[in-house]
Amino acid sequence: MSAFHYNFAVLRRIPKSFVECGCKSDPIHIEKAREEYFQLVETLKKCDLRVIELEEEEDYPDCCFVDDCAVVIGGTALITRPGMKTRQGEVGEIRKILRELKFKIMEILDPDAIIEGGDVLFTGKEIFVGLGEGRRTNEKGASAVASAFPEYNVTPIRIDGPTQLKSLVSMAGRDIIAVGASINATKVMQQIKAVAQFSYRILKLDSDYAANMTYVNGRLIHRTREEIGERSYSTLDEKILYAKHIVSLSEIEKAYGKLTSMVLLLDRVKYPKEIVSNITTQDCIQYSDVSHL
Helix, strand or coil: CCCCCCCEEEEECCCHHHHHHCECCECCCHHHHHHHHHHHHHHHHHCCCEEEEECCCCCCCCCCCHHHHEEEECCEEEECECCCHHHHHHHHHHHHHHHHCCCEEECCCCCCCCECHHHEEECCCCEEEEECCCCCCCHHHHHHHHHHCCCCCEEEEECCCCCCHHHCEEEEECCEEEECCCHHHHHHHHHHHHHCCCCCEEEECCCHHHHCCEEECCEEEEECHHHHCHHHHHHHHHHCCCCEEEECCCCHHHHCCCCHHHCEEECCCCCCCCCCCCCCCCCCEEECCCCCC
């Protein structure tokens, strides 16, 4: 397996009920959120990815945050158990598509374990898992990750509050970790430096928004200048010399959505030629509750 090389991107369309994820003082405009979603789909295609779109599901307002539903490394997929019980049903469709793509499926057996993909940072060499009191990922969840991927060192990282690990730090390239400017992000990076089994270059940015990005197939996807600020944007322009793609998530951000949370990246050498669907978006592989191939 080549780290950060992928050939599939799984996304899930935004339901009308997504507006429930916002606040009354700054309501979500569903059509604008969907425009941002489709912009992301087109950007992923430019990164040499085959996009698999799942149908939206109105019973799960957060269902577009597919990264929380599984941790996938190489040919193995750990089906997660989100901390909010109202979200746990979201994993069903993700499990189905991963089975269709012939991944080795790992299930969490401990009923007390909770884990969300947004708390799992894979560096290509080791895995960090964000956890803490009252969070959406706990120590038993981190143990499930270690059991699913025994070939990698798995290290817990303590985080204050509900913020997910990849909302504070993310991979900006091979051996490059981007880190935000908040106190929480600084504490997280200090821990990573102290316990990491490998060395990394650190890309410091002026906001946590800026530090949440996706590195895929030698390209970097990050937020717009208006969303991350002039200094962070200039830093990326100066420090990152490989291809960059820019997307806007200002409306999706109102539901605390992050760029990394919107897509589940997969690398499969062998996969079914066709996946049946009733979604008709052009140039995508579409999927909807298919039987085994």
